[in-house]
Amino acid sequence: MQNPIILQMKGIDMQFPGVHALKEVDFTLRAGEVHTIMGENGAGKSTLIKCLTGVYQKGKGTILLDGKEINPKSTLDAQSLGISTVYQEVNLCPNLTVAENCFIGRQPKKAGFIDWKTMNKRTKELLKRFDIDIDVTKPLSTYTVAIQQMVAIARAIDIQCKVLILDEPTSSLDANEVKQLFKAMRSLKEEGMAIIFISHFLDQVFEISDRFTVLRNGELIGEYLVDEVTQYELVSKMVGHEIDDLSTLKRVQHTEAEMKEFLKAKQIGVAGSVQDIDLTLRKGEIVGFAGLLGSGRTETANMLFGVDPITKGSISINGKKVNLRKPSNAIKHNIAYCPEDRKRDGIIGDLSIRENIILAIQARQGIFKKISKKKAEELAQKYIKTLQIATPDADKKIGELSGGNQQKVILARWLATDPDLLILDEPTRGIDVGAKTEIQKLVLKLCEEGMSIVFISSEIEEVVRCSNRIVVMRDRKKVAELKGDDLEHDTILKTIAGGAKTNE
Amino acid sequence: MSNNKAPANAIKSKKKLNLNTQFIAGLVALALILLFNLIYEPGFFRISIVEGKLYGSIIDIINRCVPTMIISMGMTLVIATGGVDISVGAVAAISGAMVVSLIGYNFDSATGVTTTNMNMYLAILIALIVSTICGAWNGLLVSRLGIQPMVATLILMTAGRGIAQLITDGQIPRVYTEDFSFIAQGSIFAVPTGIYIALAVVLIVYAFTKLTAFGMLCESVGINASASRYSGINAKNIKLICYTICGLCAGIAGIHIASTVQGADANNAGLNIEMDAILAVVLGGTSMAGGKFYIWGTAVGALIIQALTTTIYSLGVPPEIIYVVKSLVVVIVVMLQSNLIKNLFKKIGSKSKKSSAAASV
Amino acid sequence: MNNVNASPLKKKKGGNLNTNYLVVIIAIVILLIAIIVGSLVFDNFFKLGTFTNLLINNAHIGISAVGMTLVIITGGIDLSVGAVVAIVTMICAYGSADPASTFGGLGLDPVVCMIISLVYGILIGAAMGCLIQFFDFPPFIATLAGMFFSRGSCYILSTQAITVERGNLIDTLGAWRLKFFTPEGGGFSVGTGEVDGKVIGNLSIPVFMFIVVVIIGILISQYTKFGRTVYAIGGNEQSAYLMGLPVKRTKVLVYTLNGLCSALAGIAFTFFMRSGSGLLCVGMEMDVIASVVIGGTLLTGGVGYVFGTVFGVLTLGLIQTFVTYASLNSWYTKIFVGVLLLFFIGLQRIIVNIADSKKVKVAG
Known part of the structure; x- marks a missing residue:
């Protein structure tokens, strides 16, 4: 069954100085479906959404809403056309009450003054649709991010929206809250709402979506129905295979004896974030962190550098237990970090x-x-x-x-x-291929000289090429540590995608 | 060798061209004010020596702006870190009250004998320590408790004058010893002593920021606090030091003011000087948002404010009208710094470039 | 591009409703405690006259504080209020003075003077608002310029202190009192003019102005779109804009409104002093800001109530009354106000921190 098309973006092309962000991308959204846009950083997801919501003015191409061409000039403009966005960072006012956040700017009035009673009543009714029964007279900030997002969605829907964009809504939600959100999304879908969903969590994406559009490097890779692809296939489409101009690079392999242990982390974690990470870093070894965005890679690096001090576990350097409360502590211990x-x-x-x-x-x-x-x-x-x-x-x-x-x-x-330990978080993001190679070569050289290196990147090719050992992260947990023969592109992809569990 | 020298020279010459435009604008403004005075009163630049001391309008301008200039040095550092200190006037009052009360001048009219309770230098030292503590207090509120700078310093601004009055017991105690007057009113080699003090403070602050890494770290914190933290800079301590220095500067200025009037007026000493100091900093090209700061720019800014005041005096209009002129100067200067105007200039610039290019073709 | 890797422990502005009210409640409690302590310590303190005098002496601060509350809720600040009050006293006193009198004067109708004052307040407020909104001036600098301009303009009119002549409308209105008195035979009565009996308290026109401004302030802040937009801007300006609220217009208007409040406070103060001078109300803005903070408004914006500000003003006034009653020297007022400010700012900081840490748990 094909639902009627609500929104069509054709041949959207965007150029920024030095970057071709979108290359003639097409996108089609149908009524009553959840359509997920997938892609790693810099793939062009955000740019595409921003063209749609009027943050950027598209270079070339047309946008058709209900068959009519539109040219949103600003977010407000897009909103009045019926395109509403709910961001991960909820764009509401935390100090106002729930009811007010739903109705501000169009409050019901009585005798020229705001009619709070009616407003509260209508908000209650509105939220009931999502099975939320809360005190709407309390400030928004008293509620969890999940409820805040629901309020944002309720507001968007009440302003007659046709297309609802949910940009990374689940990043700061726990499992229950995600369920709650998905329930709301499903009921909206049944009512015929068209929803664009953006998320990095593969399981969630497969649970809720009807259709995927995959972008990579600003190019459209394809549009797929949920049944057509497996998680593994989707990840490989997102990550792709870079042109292998780096084949000359050679991984350095020191002998076990040469690789003296430098840092050992035991069961480290931060309340409300990553948990129970075990990690050993040795001199003359490159440890790659693989995993999708939001999987806990950066959070782990932040712990090692004292940016987010650990609340659990312990870190020892050269065998001595250390207390890294702030970056300057870490620097004193000869740790360096490119954020x-x-x-x-x-x-x-x-x-x-x-x-x-x-x-x-x-x-x-x-x-x-x-x-x-x-x-x-x-x-x-x-x-x-x-x-x-x-x-x-x-x-x-x-x-x-x-x-x-x-x-x-x-x-x-x-x-x-x-430094003795150098942590590199996405060192090659957003830079051209030439510079990328130089940085990778440099990393290998530093390792050869005996430096301990943590290499974090979204590009698996890159991680595989440089690392001696790869830590795979998924959903804020360390799921595997791969070495030697396991350092294969496919093995890693499978681990990231939870390959062992899925329908391979 | 020659290869090495060439780029070094290139860098130097480029630096000369890169002089802060704001600083030059400040100098031009100062020159214009002085020029106006010269036309209005041809004897404006005349300097004479009376009783071994220099006199003249120019000397007067420099001498009168000493307290503002001293305080604006500390203020520059505070603003560079993205803060502001509105308690400096009150701290100056505390310092003045402290030093005068401690000296405890007494004149017995019957015997004609004057007595003091404390050695002047010790009194000055204590007053400076107290004002430094005041500054550190502000710094702690801002850096450790994370209170907004304006709010944090509002507390001491409100309470400070009360404390100063408490010290003087609501009186205006006087000190008529020659030593004490000498601080602000004396002269060394015919140059008023106040000018030496101001120059010393400017030079010390300049040296402290340039000879140590403090200046760079301040700017770094003011430009990007997060990145500074990632680089291992302890932003809290940097801020604390800035506010502490600012308190010390206010203390020095307070003593100078007390010496000028030979007493401590807790209510009026350094009144509104925080506004003048902030103004001097902004006129000097340092942005209120923090970041790059210009010590010499601030010094010029302080001179501009005083030159304006002196000009108004010499015009014979009510001197209080200086406020109106100041407000217009602030608006014009800050407006020139605003993005709207900058973009406008850029547009005009690019247009004229284009048109000139077209003409040359 | 998407900031997913940002720490999940997001900082939030503002507390929850209970904590918002909490600060106001604490302000009320402190006021009550102060009254009780005052009554126990000082003889002759707990009587109607003390409280009516409190209102009469602080009405102008209160009027101005209502406008300042709104400005601070948007996250801004206005330093110009004291200077605007001063120029309004000059416009009223100098403008209505007889040109033949010792001060000179313009001989205008007092009503015309008051209208000019209000127009001045509106214009200077709007000008500062525009500088802040359209030229990115920090509010501190823009209103500092407004303060200098207004203060200096006083002296353009006259450098003297002008006393309003007897019989002038301003003098008449300023002298008017609503009197509470005990008639000869005992009991309680209200009247104006000469009354037969012992006057136990009275209210002046500025007090009624204060009450009206507070009521209007509460209505505007709680029951109009403009008022709610003010709160939204203070909560999150970017969000407010994305929700389609007229952010720019509101920000200019809020400074305009505060200019108007300052002008009204100036007229009230002219009634109170029955004279005008450029030297009046130096530093009054700090008293006003202090009362707003003590009344429970967060200086970071987004949280606060006009209602709370009333208690801030009264608490501040009461400190002054205490100092007088205890025959302490006047400077203790400043020290007490400073201590109270420290207490309230610290308290707000703690409340915000607690609210934040709660949030972390929920989010985690």
Whole structure:
């Protein structure tokens, strides 16, 4: 049975400076179905959604809603056309009551003043559709994220929406809450609502979706019905096989004797996040973290670096138990960390390349032992040269560099500290292939020199190519540790997809 | 060797071109004000020496802006970390009250003998320690308890003058010793002592930020607190130090003010000086949002404010009208910094570039 | 692109309803405790006159605090109120003074002066709002400019302190009192003008202005779209915008409204002082902000009640009354206010932290 088409996006093309984000992508949404858009980071999911919701103005292509061409200019514009979005970060006001969040901007009135009674009553009725019976006069912030999302959905539906976009709604929900949300989604589906769903959790995606559209590198890979594909196939479609221009790279394999244990983590975890991770990191070894986004890779790295101090378990370095409460503790123990979100956690935009490079050593040395201008310039020149950072001089602001060069500067910042353990979270994301290869080569070289390295990446090819050992994460748990012969693309994919359990 | 030198030179020459435009704008504004004065009163730049001391309008401007300049140095650091300190006026009042009360000047009119309770230098030291503690208090509220800077410093701003009055017991105690007057009113090599103090504070703060890594770390915290944390910077301590220095600066300014009036007026000493100091910082090109800061820019900003005031005085209009002029200057300067105007300029710039390119073709 | 890897322990602004009310309730409790303690410690304290005087002396602060509450709920601040009050006293006093008098003066009708005052308040408020909204001025700087401008403009009118002449409408209105008195034979009565009996308390026009402004303030903040948008902006400006609320217009309006409140406070203060001067109300903005904070409004925005602000104003006024009754020196007022501020800011901080930690558990 084919439901009527509600929304059609044809040949959507988007270019940003230096990136071709969407390459003539088509997307079709039918009434009464949950349609999931799948793809790893940078695949173009967000860009596609943003074109639809008016955050970006699409470059080329047409969007048809109910057969009529639309050109949403802003989120508000899209909303008035009947396209509502509910984000993971609930876009409501936590300080207002539940009822108010449903009706603000269109409150019922009596004698010119807001009629709170009617508003509360109508909200109660509205939420009843989702089997939610709560005190609607309490502020939204008193309720769980799941309920907040439900309220957001209720608001969206009450404003006559035709297309409901749920962007990563389940990332911060527990199993029960997810069930609750899915129940609501199903009842909406039965009423003929068209829902676009975005999520990284494979099990959930398979549970709720009717149809998938897979994107990779801004290209449409295909549209599939839920019965047509297995989890394994879907993951391999998302991840794909990169053109193998890196075949010259050789994994370094030190002998067991050479690989002295550096860090050992026992059953570490943070309340409300990742749990019970066991991990041993050795010198001269690259440990890859594989897993989809949100699987707990970054959370684990954050624990090792003291960004999110562990609330459970213990970490010991060189056999001695250590207490990593903040990054500066970790740095004192010769740990270095290139965080995933370069812009937010990495670069100091208005400072020069030189200052960005010496920042971590300077922080370690303290305020008074200033690194002399000469030394700083030497360091900067050294790393500009060895890492081939494209800049006329070290005085340029890091904010003015391209993504790949920014990443190299951050790498330089940490290499300058001469670390024993280097944690790299998505070091090659959003940078061009050339720079990518350089960074991978560098990682291998560092390992050869005896550094212990944690390599986190969404690209399995990359992880496989570099790592001696791979830790596979799934749903905030470590599900496997693969070594030697197991380091095969397929094995990892299966482990990530929960292959052992699924209908292989 | 020659290869190595060439790029170094290139960097240097580029740096000269890269001088902060805000700083230059400040200098130009200052020059314009002075030029206006010169035209209005040709003797404006005349400097004479009376009784071994320099006199003249220029000297007067510099001398009068000493307290503002001292405080604005500490304020620059606080603002660089993305904060603000509105308690500096009250802290200056506390410091002034402290030093004057401690010295405890007494003049027996019958015998003509003057006595003091405490050595002046010890009194100054204690006053400075107290004001440093005031600054540290603000710093603790901001960095450890995470209270918004304005709110945190509002507490001391409100209570501070009360404390100052408590110290002076609601009186305006006086100190007429020559030593104490010398702090603000004396002269060394004909130059008023206050100017030495201001210059010393500016130089010390400048040296502290440039010779140590403190300046860079402050900027780093102000630009991107999260990334700074990931780089191992202890942002809390950096903020604490900034507020503490700001308190110390306010203390120095308070002593200078007390010496100028030879007494401590807890109600009026340093009144509204926090506003002037913030204004000086913003005029100097440091953004209220934090980040890059300009010590010399702030110094010029403080001079601009005082030059404006002096100009208004010399025009013979009611001096309080300076407020109106200040408000207009703030609006113009901050507006020039705002994105809307910047983008507008960019558009005009690119258009004129295009048109000139078209013309050249 | 999607920020999934962000720590799941998301920080939340604002507490829940109970904690929101809690701060207001604490303000009320503290006021009550203060009254009880006052009554026990000081003879002659617990009587009608004490409370009517409290209202008369603080009416202008209260009027201004209502507008400030709304500004602070949006997450902003307004430093210009004291200066606007000062210029309004000048517009009223100087404007209505006889040109032939010792001060000069403009000889305008007092009603015209009051209208000009209100227009000035609206215009300066709107101007500051526009600077904040359209030119990205930090509210601190924009309203600082407004403060300088207003304060300086006082002296453009006159540098003197102008006393309102007897018989002038402002003088008449300012002197008017609603009197509560005990008639000769005992009992209780209310009247105006000359009354026969012992006056035990009285109310001035500014007090009634205060009451009306509070009622209007509560209505606006709780029962109009504008008022609720103010709260939404304070809760999450980005969300408010995405929910289709007129964020820009509301932000400009809230400063405009506060300008109007400042002007009204200025008129009330002119009635109270029956004189005008550019030196009046220096630092009044800090008293106003302090009363708003003590009344339970979070300076981070989003949470607060006009109703609570009333208690903040009264608590602040009561401290002054205490200091007078205890014949303490006036500076103790400032120290007490500072301590009270510290207490309330600390309290709010703790409440927000508790609300946050609760949230973490729920989310986890």
